[in-house]
Amino acid sequence: RDLVRSRGLGDVYKRQDIEYETDENGIVTVFIEWKGFYHKIAQKIFRRPRVSDIKMDKYGSFVWHAIDDEKDVHQLSKEMESEFPKMEKSLSRLIKFLEIMKDNNLIYWKGEEKK
Secondary structure, eight states: HHHHHTTOOEEEEEEOOOEEEOOTOOEEEEEEEESSHHHHHHHHOOOOSEEEEEEEHHHHHHHHHHHOOOBBHHHHHHHHHHHTTTTTTTTHHHHHHHHHHHHSSSEEETTSOOO
């Protein structure tokens, strides 16, 4: 829990404008639309896709579904430990995953403005 506090992590929220789908095995695919001037150039010159699909693994999919705008990082880590008892370093893995999702604007922390 100290690791969570030291990084300023608390309640976590999914961005509501993110499109995703869940397959029959519970695996989540998130769709990210690349907007903005530089992305448009990359799409035209380098033939980059306008929308990327990112398929999560079973751990990421579990976390994505567990984020319900009420739980904090500690509660999510307890749920992960319960679901995947053999996972090593579950809290640090969860924090790293959440930081990656934050960097890609898929989630935001309590007190932050939605982008």
